[in-house]
């Protein structure tokens with residue numbers, strides 16, 4: 001169907017003669033290139049009709065009443081906090097065990113991050129430890145669906161509601177993931193909290209190069225996202241462009257330029273068409289890993305809780321304690337197989353050294369230090385999957 005491409009461009013300059021199996025490869029083909037070309041030639045290249053269409057199609061796909069496209073997921077998360085008026089003096093609960101952007105947006109809004117440890121089974125916020133982190137200053141929870149595995153929203157939402165706290169889902173990795181709520185399988189993004197934020201970075205399941213999306217059921221929040229992403233401008237330029245009468249705009253709030261371009265949105269629309277197939281192919285790779293690695297002594301594989309269906313944005317395995325993470329990764333790299341260590345912990349990075357932390361983050365730290373991410377992407381061949389499994393098996397049996 002689609003030619004395998006981009007492999008050479010992901011080659012590494014590392015010793016050992018380059019990567020044979022990269023950690024991730026986006027699936028981009030002629031359809032995306034044609035769509036970007038058409039957007040360029042249309043003459044409208046900033047946020048315009050392609051962005052509007054991408055938003056409608058994304059909203060329909062996840063079953064959200066509103067979807068607002070932005071420059072990336074980091075800006076989406078920041079706008080989510082801004083639209084909820086979260087700032088100085090407010091506390092936002094989240095996990096340290098996430099890409100650093102999750103914590104950074106809290107700081108950029110002037111609020112205080114409060115880190116809760118993870119459940120080692122799902123690598124997501126441990127909802128049994130949530131209540132102890134809530135104070136009178138808590139205004140929001142950022143629930144991360146880490147690596148595409150849904151966070152336990154059925155446990156989290158009642159606690160948030162009881163305390164009157166807003167819920168933002170960091171769904172950066174989770175386009176195409178599903179969660180069973182009230183007996184139904186529903187797409188992540190519906191949203192289940194107040195706002196869900198997605199990323200279209202090339203490391204995610206669908207990509208626009210850079211890109212983000214906010215979904216919400218709240219029309220007032222959606223209106224705020226649209227104002228804030230475009231300088232607080234009362235009348236978008238698309239409206240002025242199409243108007244037969246002169247319109248003077250106003251700048252009604254302090255906004256930002258967080259727009260997506262029409263070239264990116266045109267690519268995103270093609271990626272959305274592929275999403276079900278991309279997820280199905282990733283599920284097949286994950287199933288193969290589970291079959292080939294399942295009986296290895298001491299290796300912990302990722303498993304879906306009965307209420308979750310991952311899009312398998314990443315495949316994260318936990319090494320037995322007797323193995324050194326870096327050495328295993330180096331041996332795989334020497335075999336031409338790229339891996340990554342477990343998801344980082346923000347509290348171990350310089351901007352967060354000063355966070356006063358009540359809760360121990362032992363499981364978060366263990367996950368960073370003991371887990372490795374294996375290559376997974378839609379066009380990964382069965383042969384390559386087997387090669388990775390065999391190399392990892394050799395490490396465990398060494």
Ligand SMILES: *Cc1c(COP(=O)(O)O)cnc(C)c1O
Pocket residue numbers: 072073074075098099101102144146170172173198199200201211212
């Ligand atoms: C990738 C990622 C982000 C940031 O997304 P960008 O689109 O690169 O800004 C935020 N949170 C998590 C959990 C991510 O994985």
